[in-house]
């Protein structure tokens with residue numbers, strides 16, 4: 795029987811950027827038109843990446859801002875993060891920078907498996923954040939960047955496959971560092 799690995803991933807970002815819509819589109823395959831602020835919600839899905847199966851446990855959080863204090867439950871036992879801003883909101887992009895810093899400190903400044911997502915790409919005419927800025931920010935963290943649209947189901951599957959791959963990539967890089975020290 796194939797081994798199913800458990801992965802806990804937290805989705806974080808400012809209010810109304812589309813965190814719930816992305817998770818819902820990924821798990822239920824539908825777009826939610828109405829805005830209903832989230833308190834906290836969890837989703838589970840078995841995801842196949844290559845030959846491996848993963849039990850992905852997603853935590854969809856309430857919108858955070860630069861003043862939010864992140865609870866320990868967002869740090870302890872979490873394998874990876876999907877950090878979401880809206881391409882139509884510069885403020886949501888600025889909030890992401892501060893959330894990342896808090897997570898980084900919470901994890902003792904170790905490398906974090908992160909996928910940075912610029913959502914609402916279908917609203918490109920109303921853009922306040924260019925793709926190149928998202929790309930640059932993700933690169934500064936050594937993370938992956940994607941633009942998505944929960945409305946058009948653009949890359950919603952790809953985000954969650956990618957975060958599983960990022961978790962493996964970061965874990966492997968630690969393995970390699972450890973091997974280097976032993977030599």
Ligand SMILES: Nc1nc2c(ncn2[C@@H]2O[C@H](COP(=O)(O)OP(=O)(O)OP(=O)(O)O)[C@@H](O)[C@H]2O)c(=O)[nH]1
Nearest residue numbers: 810811812813814815827831832857914943944945
């Ligand atoms: N055009 C467009 N609208 C979107 C997209 N994603 C989400 N929305 C809309 O944006 C609003 C907020 O979406 P949510 O998914 O509830 O956002 P959230 O980040 O979970 O919000 P909080 O619970 O406040 O943190 C809703 O009206 C969605 O229909 C998208 O990709 N494109």
